[in-house]
Amino acid sequence: MADSFYVPLGDGRWLATVHTTGPWDSRTQHGGPPSALLGRAMQERERRPDMMIARFTCEILRPIPVGEISVAARVVRPGRSVELLEASASADGREVARASAWRVLRTGADPVPARQPGPEGPPEDYPTMRRPRSWADGALAAIEWRVMRGGWHGAGPTAVWCRMRYPLVADEETSPLERLLMTADSGNGVSWEIDMNRWHFINPELTVHLHREPRGEWICLDAHTAISPGGAGLATSVLSDTGGPLGTGAQTLLIAPRPERPGR
Numbered sequence: 001m002a003d004s005f006y007v008p009l010g011d012g013r014w015l016a017t018v019h020t021t022g023p024w025d026s027r028t029q030h031g032g033p034p035s036a037l038l039g040r041a042m043q044e045r046e047r048r049p050d051m052m053i054a055r056f057t058c059e060i061l062r063p064i065p066v067g068e069i070s071v072a073a074r075v076v077r078p079g080r081s082v083e084l085l086e087a088s089a090s091a092d093g094r095e096v097a098r099a100s101a102w103r104v105l106r107t108g109a110d111p112v113p114a115r116q117p118g119p120e121g122p123p124e125d126y127p128t129m130r131r132p133r134s135w136a137d138g139a140l141a142a143i144e145w146r147v148m149r150g151g152w153h154g155a156g157p158t159a160v161w162c163r164m165r166y167p168l169v170a171d172e173e174t175s176p177l178e179r180l181l182m183t184a185d186s187g188n189g190v191s192w193e194i195d196m197n198r199w200h201f202i203n204p205e206l207t208v209h210l211h212r213e214p215r216g217e218w219i220c221l222d223a224h225t226a227i228s229p230g231g232a233g234l235a236t237s238v239l240s241d242t243g244g245p246l247g248t249g250a251q252t253l254l255i256a257p258r259p260e261r262p263g264r
Contacts, residue, residue: 002017002018002019002166003166003167003170004017004019004166004167004168004169004170004171005017005019005020005033005036005037005139005142005166005167005168005169005182006020006033006037006168006169006170007169007170008169008170009068012070012071012072013068013069013070014037014068014069014070014071015067015068016029016033016064016065016066016067016068016069017066018066018137018138019033019138019139019141019142019166020033020034020066020138020139021066021137021138021139022138022139023138023139023140023189025063026066026138027063027065027066028063028064028065028066029064029065029066029139030138030139030140030185031058031060031185031203031206032139032181032182032183032184032185032186033139033168033182034058034060034064034069034089034096034097035056035058035097035099035181035182035184035185035206036168036174036177036178036179036181036182037071037089037168037178038058038071038073038087038088038089038097038099038181039053039056039087039099039101039177039178039181040168040169040175040177040178041071041072041073041087042073042085042086042087042099042101042103043175043177043178044073045073045074045075045085045087046075046078048083048103050105050106051083051103051104051105051106052103052104052106052210052212052213053085053101053102053103053177053210054102054103054104054209054210054211055101055102055207055208055209055210056099056100056101056177056181056206056207056208056210057099057100057101057205057206057207057208058097058098058099058181058185058205058206058207059097059098059099059204059205060096060097060203060204060205061095061096061097061098062094062096063096064089064091064096064097065091065092065096066138067091068091069089069090069091069096070089070090070091071087071088071089072087072088073085073086073087073088074086074087076100080105081104081105082102082103082104082105083102083103083104084100084101084102084103085100085101085102085103086098086099086100086101087099087100114211114244114245114246116222116238116240116245116248117222117238117245118240118244118245119148119159119161119220119222119240119242119244120148120159121148122242123146123161123163123218123220123242124146126146126147126148126161127146127147128144128145128146128147129145129146129147129151129160130153140186140189142164142165142166143162143163143164143165143182143183143186144162144163144164144165145160145161145162146160146161146162147159147160147161148160148161148220150190150191151190155192155193155194156191156193157191157222157223157224157225158190158191158221158222158223159220159221159222159223160190160220160221160223161218161219161220162182162183162186162218162219162220162221163217163218163219164179164182164183164217168182176213176214176215177213177214179214179217179219180208180210180214180219180239180246180247181206181208183219183221184206184208184219184221184237184239184249185203185206185249185251186221186223187221187223187225187235187236187237187249187250187251188201188203188223188225188233188235188251188253190221190223191223191224191225191235191237192225193225193227194227194255197258198257198258199255199256199257199258200254200255200256200257200258201225201227201233201235201253201254201255202253202254202256203235203251203252203253203254204252204254205251205252206249206250206251207249207250207251208239208247208248208249208250209247209248209249210239210246210247211246211247212246212247213246214239214241214246215241215242215243216241216242216243218241218242219239219240219241220238220239220240220241221237221238221239221249222237222238222240223235223236223237224236224237225253227253227255232252232253232254232255233252233253233254233255234250234251234252234253235250235251235253236248236249236250236251237249237250
């Protein structure tokens with residue numbers, strides 16, 4: 001069994017391990033691991049300790065295979081106070097995901113407390129959340145889940161603590177941003193509202209806004225999903241750590257009927 005989500009192959013190439021596998025298809029990756037890998041690439045590009053990534057968006061352009069992928073990043077708009085970064089992932093010569101981020105100068109202003117409600121107690125106070133048996137083993141099993149409210153086995157808003165069981169990259173400490181991006185993509189999955197055996201609710205993108213960087217191993221998702229007739233789906237999450245709220249995540253959702261299985 002692999003002990004990381006990705007193994008470096010050199011020259012910007014990465015081997016995705018079984019821990020990146022999504023819940024619906026063992027051949028494709030969950031959105032969390034590639035989001036974290038793209039975030040890593042942008043953080044490594046012309047490091048700026050005086051700045052932090054305050055907004056991150058990942059566009060999933062097509063299914064991302066569990067196998068070899070290539071990642072590259074660049075600074076699109078350099079600056080003393082704000083910088084725009086981009087990163088891209090490709091497989092078999094085709095771009096499969098693209099990300100952008102705003103990196104901003106760290107503030108010296110007096111703090112203003114977040115207005116969102118924080119988590120209700122530390123992660124260890126809550127029971128482990130088991131994933132549905134019908135979902136493929138992989139990325140969801142590579143995360144430890146502790147449920148505060150709701151859960152995968154019932155529809156509706158859900159609040160969960162999440163902690164990675166493995167590092168993003170072999171023999172490398174996972175950064176706070178990478179830990180956050182790994183879990184933020186699960187907001188739509190934990191807060192599902194319609195029958196997942198009959199409907200897809202797929203997110204082609206993830207956008208995260210942060211007012212501070214996470215601290216520690218645990219990330220909390222307090223997630224809700226809304227679906228409007230003749231509109232689209234939207235999953236939103238308040239993102240917190242053990243110190244309280246640190247930002248928000250949002251995912252546009254494609255709501256579409258699942259294909260009928262043979263024999264049904």
